[in-house]
Amino acid sequence: MRLRVLSEARCAIMTKPRLPRIEVCVEGVDGLLAAQKAGADRAELCASLLEGGITPSIGVVREALKLSTIPFNVIVRPRGGDFLYSEHEFQAMLRDVEALRDLGVAGVVIGCLTFDGRVDVERTRALVRAAKPLTVTFHRAFDMTRDYAEAVEDLVHCGVDRVLTSGQRRTALEGIDILRHTVKLAGDRLTVMVCGGLNAGNIGDVLERTGAYEAHFSAGNTLPSGMAFHNPHVGMGGTALEREYELTVTDEAAVRSTIAAARAQLVQPA
Template sequence: MTKPRLPRIEVCVEGIDGLLAAQKAGADRVELCASLLEGGLTPSIGVVREALKLSTIPFNVIVRPRGGDFLYSEQEFQSMLRDVEALRDLGVAGVVIGCLTADGRVDVERTRALVRAAKPLTVTFHRAFDMTVDYRQAVEDLVHAGVDRVLTSGQRRTALDGLDILKDTVSLANGRLVVMVCGGLNAGNIADVLDRTGAPEAHFSAGKTVPSGMAFLNPFVGMGGTSLEREYQLTLTDESAVRATIAAARVREVQPA
């Protein structure tokens, strides 16, 4: 008799509406962010408080003070510590962090400090892992720093491109660190990626762009360096795409030995 394999599915969302869509579609967990166009930044305390009121599933909050690289000034790092402490006190399920050194290695000292500040929350190291010079050493560094989970596309743009590294990362982690795969996952490929890597968790965003509800559009001003068109577009979590991707991951069956 066959048994369904049920990987844990995390959906990356921007704000409260995304969280509600993901949990309605059957996600196990959410990564709560602001500004997904920049890869995800720390959401406001107001957003987190509202999420705690409305969530029925656990959510982790990204702690990332700006876009760009993961080499932070001392002032930026101190702000990350303060954010982690605030999120811990609010009672979220976990935090998502990532600090590197200038030579492309995990900043073990800072990572340990963030883990200490977060406890007893779970700690995920985000795709800063994919920007390291030696992913094998990075796995060991994360284990020694006390991180619970790593998010990775196998140091490539998509999980399909990074399959070999993802499989090796799962093997290297050997249960000491949960490997959560990501990178272009959808209903058409998630089952294949999970089967070929052996990863126990998967992460995707399933975003869609919709027109703004604004009736008046000023064609002369764009904010923040974005295109004028972007001023009147919203990126939302596609509930139907989340549901379809989760279903594709969970229809797989493991044959008996």
């Protein structure tokens, strides 16, 4: 009888609706501070969001640790582009994971694929081993795999804690069916964190329709540089010249309104 009571209590806990957890993707310390001020549960700390996020410097991470009041995960991605890495790139990722673990961040965000579009199981396991006891999130490299169901099983077997996905589509709304199925496949073995064009107008709908209880968005805003002098004859990167005098910042008001919309939604487990 006691076992039955415990079992029923456990089921009640597992099926009880809960408030979603919100992660904000930020570029640098200023973005992290804006996200935490707006009420984010967690941040993903990156450099160069124009490239989808690459590994920030150790100096940025140290400053973030000094000032943060919320946990943050750090992306470990040596460059933009695909997720098929050379051996030297992979070794650099391992060293970055070890350094971040020793610094004491909350977690790392990784993603390695094979040439044929599968999770690189060997390298993923190695990165997970190097990261522990930190939490490990597998980023949207998942969305570039050829078989998302197979990828879910690979991530579970590798010991990954969380996967970030837009349902293999440009936005979460476009990928809603795959997101819902991914949540069901993952069950309680892997947390599915939904992303992709989320804002105050759609985040509640996406959470309700997928059954996911973690969501991720960036809420970036472009502002003019504070530079008074502009040299029109030279640029420092591969973007348009005007981009040299623009800044991408985290919009605190947009973060706040999106979080409020998400928290108005009690998530029913899928």
